Amino acid sequence: MTEGSNKSEGIFLGSNRRGALRATLGLAVAAPAMLIAARAVQGAEFSAGTEGKCATCRYWGGKRRIGQGGGTVSADGTGWCNNPASPAYQKETRPDQGAPVWTRWEALDG
Numbered sequence: 001m002t003e004g005s006n007k008s009e010g011i012f013l014g015s016n017r018r019g020a021l022r023a024t025l026g027l028a029v030a031a032p033a034m035l036i037a038a039r040a041v042q043g044a045e046f047s048a049g050t051e052g053k054c055a056t057c058r059y060w061g062g063k064r065r066i067g068q069g070g071g072t073v074s075a076d077g078t079g080w081c082n083n084p085a086s087p088a089y090q091k092e093t094r095p096d097q098g099a100p101v102w103t104r105w106e107a108l109d110g
């Protein structure tokens with residue numbers, strides 16, 4: 001290895017470090033924005049009587065819990081729409097989305 005090749009290797013590594021630093025800084029800026037967006041969907045709570053929303057629809061495949069003695073539904077993230085009659089069929093929807101073909105989740109009635 002010659003001195004010249006070491007120098008160019010040094011420049012190459014330096015440029016990689018700058019790239020890594022840029023990527024780290026970019027992630028540091030992007031990560032809080034991503035967390036805020038996720039939090040907007042996470043923990044959404046609906047009255048059990050809410051109509052027309054995926055969170056209370058029998059066809060929604062998202063993660064959700066019934067709370068307050070059956071009075072509320074809390075949902076996290078997105079879920080699959082399993083209603084063949086819906087325009088959102090086999091697509092991921094947020095709990096606050098909905099469709100005219102919404103059907104009440106029977107778990108809310110018992």
Ligand code: SF4
Binds near residue numbers: 054058088
């Ligand atoms: S898109 Fe409509 S049918 Fe599908 S889960 Fe949501 S409310 Fe139900």
